[in-house]
Amino acid sequence: MSKKTPRRPSSLIGFLLRWHPRLGGVVGLAIIAWGLSGLAHPIISRIQPSAAAYVYKLEPFSSAGVLTVSDAAERAGLTQSLSAVRLLAWQGRPYYRLQTAADVIWLDARSGAVIERAERDYAEFLARHYVGDQDSAVKSLSLQTEFDEDYVFVNRLLPVWRVEFERDDGMRVYVDTASDRLGTIVNNTKAATSVFFRNVHSWIFIKNDSLRLSLMTICLVGGGIIALAGILQYFLQWRAGRGWRQGRPTLKFHRLLGVSVALTAVTFTGSGLYHLWQKQFVLQSEMVAAKYFDAAQINVGWSTLNPEIVQADMVAIGNEAYFRTWYGGVLQYSNALNGKILVDGERLHALALAAQYLPTNAPVKAVRAVDSFNDEYGFVNKRLPVVAVDYERSDHLSVYVEPRSGALATVVRDADRYEGFSFAFLHKWNFIDGLGHTVRDIIAACFAAGIAATFILGMTLFLRRARRR
Template sequence: MKAHRARTKNLIPMLLRWHARIGMVVGLAIIGWGLSGLSHPIISRLQPVADAFVYTLDVLPSADLLAVAEAADRAGITGAASAVRLLAWQGRPCYRLVVAGDAIWLDARSGELIPRGEQDYAVHLARHYIGDQQSAIQSVELQTAFDDDYVYVNRLLPVWRVNFARDDGMRVYVDTASDRLGTVVNNTKAITSTFFRNVHSWVFIKNTTLRLSLMSLCLVGGGLISLVGLLQYYLQWRAGRGWRQNPLLRLHRGLGLAVAITAVTFTASGLYHLWQKQFLPSIAEVPPMAAAFNKLSLDWSNLSPYLVQADLINIDDDYYFRVWARGELQYRHAANGELLADGEAVHAQALAQAYMPVDSPLVAIRSVTAFAGEYGFVNKRLPVIALDYDNAEHLSVYVEPRSGALAAVVRDSDRVEGLSFSVLHKWHFIDGLGRTARDGISAFFAAGIAFMFILGMVLYIRRLA
């Protein structure tokens, strides 16, 4: 018993020393994470909100439509197309062709070129999404890479950046290939997002290895110091040692007891999230489609008299149009119009195998029309098709047939990390209380962690002075 008390007596001062030292090393990082975590709900409410989130295409009659091959021939366009789309715009049917990286718009009845069709359509979409038909357009720029203003979380590329001549510096990012909104950014969002990404994600450190190493060190240190603080408190209480009555120390101790476990869950889930992203599955590079125009001779009049849109897709080096007509989705051969049975499923399987070639048996094909569970809002694309495979990782591959894009790859390790991040970092386990209550509670604990470390650093500096 005496030996145990002696060990405890020696252990407490050592814990006190290392608790303070580690705190000084990682304190600024933890304070930054705490304050940026506190600011996140505020920032999200300061950001601009789009006036609309969906764009609905007009119905177009299929009579008198030229085949793609004939329209391209009349316009003098040669080569191969990496994308073809049929839609109605400005009261007339149009083809949007992508040839050698350039988007070309044609009248689908005459083959006449539509000057500035791509840029004008981008402006049309941008005005629709922010509900602004009056403000002047400052510039329209093609964006082919993510940057500090249009970050990776938005997923869609390429997009058009439409800059409005407004006091708030509004810019709208739109995808003309799918009529989708990438995001809206004004000066406020740009400033607050830059603050959050630098303070929370440390993007100011350009070297990925250095950033990962430093963040990991601080996350481990933050969780460790919280556990050491709890152990130190328990040992002092168990040993019956008196407490110093310094008001700042008492406040630091009280906050520590209140938020220490939360500090551990925040840092642990953050560390897990950080490292899980470093072990992404290997994705095969899928070459762009290259369809010769003479293979695109589908006679639209043989289909429904009214269409909504049609997109050219490639399945095993054969070309089909993915056609919406009267609320029905059909896959029609691009040359002869022959109907492909179960076209969506066949296309989805071809896409999944192109991006993630696997030998495992396919156990299910699911249509996903809402963000939920393992396929969350961060993935951006809807609707998608999920293909579930019977292998050790329980692999699920999410593809978007409309664009031919890979939307997500989910393994068991991703599911565990996603659950950890959702519950321990984002606090979605209290969603039932409502978004405001959830954000308020998580922000309270983030602020408590930051303040606890601030007090600890002040106390240590005072002790050294």
């Protein structure tokens, strides 16, 4: 049997000349949309509204005269079990914020009096603090328990209060009264640009998740193949003496621009595809039900613990209630029933939370306090400070929990680390952060624009040829 003769370069050039534009005609609009939205992203991020403040700092207060939870609840006539208790000072007075199965109730911590509308008033107070507006009237104030087009999943915190002001820019502020945190601020400009980006870049207009995943996968793979084929086609034509200088101006510019951005097109589409599919294999955590405790039994005496308090939050460790309390920079866990101090409480609480959310038989390798965002635990996770529980597993599982709220912040495995590295370096170009974020964004935006322009020129050439035929 004779040995098969390898394809000659001229034959391969012909194949590429036929199928490179055809494939581009199929996926071109998607690549152009991604390129233009990638170009717009740094612009969008710079025209969005900025908060006047990003942190609300609680003031310390004297524990003298502060009633126990049981005494305050008895004076207020409350008999419901409590899933959350918070002690804080607001406008110079200490208050209890109590969470029942049906409602949030505020009590004066020194008299036990019920404070009507305190939850709504505190939400408005926080919103004004974060947006820096003490004058505009409040147009609407409502509790939001799920994400929507205005308050998207990337903001993480729920439930939050939505406070909309009577302003020309339609400013609305989302705040979490359980932790004093800012969810986000949104004005009409941010809302419009968010809708544009999420539709053009993330294709949320396709409601069927499987269909959206399939179409995006096809277009990302196709875009990468086109870029690689373009590089090969250019090399073969250059070797055959038919470089970018030959042909009509549109064709010459398409070739020159294409070879300049082809490698970037491969990294953008490849990292985008990796990011898209990695999200389909996120570890699913267990649902953790809230635990309720009888208010009559929560009788820790504050003045016996410390004369000055910053804040205290009731948390559950196993089946016992503890107060996670800050005393002037010192964190302490005390039993909510008898005031007994729990040694190493933060670590024990983090271990208990991690075991609830991601049960595993693997031994614990380390427990780490995380006070700032980093490459593994990025800003997208929102919550700080958190505790990372690392396990001795082949995938190096790390479970990040927030002891203050008892929430699961995120779960990270090696697969997530690899994808995070790929997305940060190949898609967001963090490898040139040393040049400054503005320079990085300009360079990345120029390449995104170049990719979009290359496909626009390519589709123009394809349509011209189609009309001639």
